[in-house]
Amino acid sequence: MKPLRAGAVTSAVLLATLAAAPAAAQTMDYGGFEQLMGQPVTLSATGLPTTVSDVPAEMEIITADEIRRSGATDIPGILAHVVGVDVQNTGALAANVSIRGYNQLQTPRLLVLLDGRQVYMDIYGAAIWGVIPVTLDDIRQIEIVKGPNSALFGFNAVGGVINIVTWNPLHDTVHVATLSDGNGDHRTGSGTATVRLGDNTSLKLAAQITRDDDYAGDRTSDASYSNPHTIYQSFIAASLHQILFGGEFELEATHANLEETEFPLFAVPQYMRYVVDSLKAEFTGDTPAGMVTLRAYRNMSAVDTTIVNALELDYYNKLTVLQAQDVVKLGASHSIRIAAEYRNSIVDTTPIGGAHVLYNIGSLSGAWNWHALPWLTLTSAARVDRLWLQRTGLLPITLPGGNDLWNRVLTVATMNFGAVARLGPNDTLRLTAARGAQLPNLVEFGALQLFYPPFAFSGQPFIKPSRVDNIEFDWDHTFAALGTTMRFAAFGQETHDLPVEVGPPTTIVGPIHLGFSENIGNSREIGIELAFKGNLPGGFTWSLGGSERAVHDRLDPGDSTLTSGVDYQQGTPCQTANADLGWAHGKWEIDAFARYQASSYGVTGLVPGAYVLAPIPAYVAIDGRIAYKVARGITVSLTGQNLGTRETVQSAFARVDRRVQANIAVRF
């Protein structure tokens, strides 16, 4: 679909809904529900407002207060404090984040949403955290959903979901300006402001600019990585919210720039430039027909770097998404969600240009929530995605066949089932079963066309979606007398058809050795997680938890770590642990966080067929924050990351430096 037509359809759908929306409808007030229930409330899992303990999936919610006290300078730094979330820092602003292991460079197993809008890049299927246009002060809560949840959230939600929810200027008032200065030549300024433009209209503006030096310690032989590059990050986001026809209408525009070292190809670090723009229109309304959400957005992502032989790798991707959802309560015990989605994603081929790879996807999904017994709720969800793949333009001589090979249709079905039993005020049990799907990313579908004589590397149309089956048992318990909560999870999952973006050059056509994206086999994981969280007299807060997991890869004959660059078995640390202790009294807040990761391996290399495993020793990373309110609305703080040692090996690449920042935040 051409952009103009997509826009016209969007406008028509929105106008039709607005015309039908009644004046009495109201908007979702997260703060109101949170105040009512005494705990964060989420809309994201089933479309129903649900407290975190009642969600039919293992979900953690990090609140704005916890974010403020985290001492982190970015979102991965916050996520690293959560049991079961794996964070591998590869740069001062670059990190690979996965849930329950399977971490890798630019991990594609995570669905990352910002107020319902996809913010991972379709090019790699991965989140580049530095271009997500949100200040930490603008975040109301971060929802972390563990395990495959494609039927509830959409594809890519195979390892889990990170859903970032920001303040709504119709309900929340936020005025914050923050300045930060630290070692590594770190400087950041950010601001978030809401403005009321009458009773029914509000505006929100958020912006940030950051300068940083990347980590100095080198673990690779790549010369360009030996000297730390300067990181530049800037973004601005503006959104207009209006009560219109009884519902809430939102228009949002964002622009983000980032220059940092990432890993676009062959696990080799390269200095990258990203420019990402987005436009979004959304309507939500509580109507007689149900809670209706209509959302349309476009992400425009440009990625630019220079790789081997001075070749320019320039991706430009346009993603257009239209979503419609209706959630209806039927009687006292049943709720139904029906949703439809259309998406169009197109990318230029690179470094050999002159062609486009694109796909259209139509999706239908439904979820049924049934309060079967006063203490038992059952949720069943299913989703079907149908993908039409195409390629247009010139075909390089290095590729056999023609564009017709890309005329493929893929159909993927996913499901989620969850039974939540509230056994009294202190105990909740969850039993969940799920099948998730990870569609191939655009690089795997052929956006990459690299000719490096005598080798040629490319994506291809026959790569299959990856499928993840998961079964899980969770138990939440409150020790009321101790003010402590416990969360336990035991899970087992199997991933089928693991994908790799670029396989080894084993196909020989004349003098050319071709390497394609491919599926290389299966992997199985079992694991448990246990976490405690509580309060103590005197203003103390604490948490302690850990995970134990075992991954077993079963690669196809002929595939190996050497050829594919994949080794989840040795790449997933068998044990992780998190502990934090906080204290607040009067004008003071002091928080410390420790994160342990058992030894593992990271993949590095130069070309497929020559990947190697680099050992990552067990380590403990310590973060902290000391803050003092010097006056009403003014807080000064010292924050630090990796405080325990001068340098820590956390990946196959750079050593993570100790970083310390002095900050001032003004809230008015």
Place this chain on the structure above:
Amino acid sequence: MRGATMVLGLTAGLAGLLPCNAARAQATARDAQLIVRTLTFLTEPPQGAAVIAIPYMPGDAASVAAARQAVAAFAGGVTVGHLTATPQLVATPDLAKLSGVVALFMPDRFGGDTRQLAAAARRLHVPLISTNLGCVEQGACTVGFSAGATVQIELNHAACAASGIEFIQAFRMLVKEI
């Protein structure tokens, strides 16, 4: 047969863990916040200054004390969003002529006939709110909550319909509806 026995045994075991609906003794400031916040989720929420009636049984010392405690919980007035609610004591004989209130709040030790309060709520087209979940389950009260370690809120669909009031769908989805 053995399977049925196991299911029954499991059910009995789970039933032993289910929450009991015993009422609590005194209304708290947190209760007052919950009452006023609940009113903001009506499809036609009251705004500005509003009055919440707190009934009591004259001559019943426990009932009077519970009502006074509930009034104290409001500390002169509770503001949530655009709504500021103040409490007003109402003796049960005066319920028939009561008007101008946005809700009735029944203290736990009300001690009187809840049907009388339900009738007043229906006549006034306002919710009857309680911290006794049993009252909601019996159909007399419209909304009930228990504000312990975790908040439980119950909503009686028939009682809402009888009073001609409606809560927004998001609220109905969040709470337990009977």
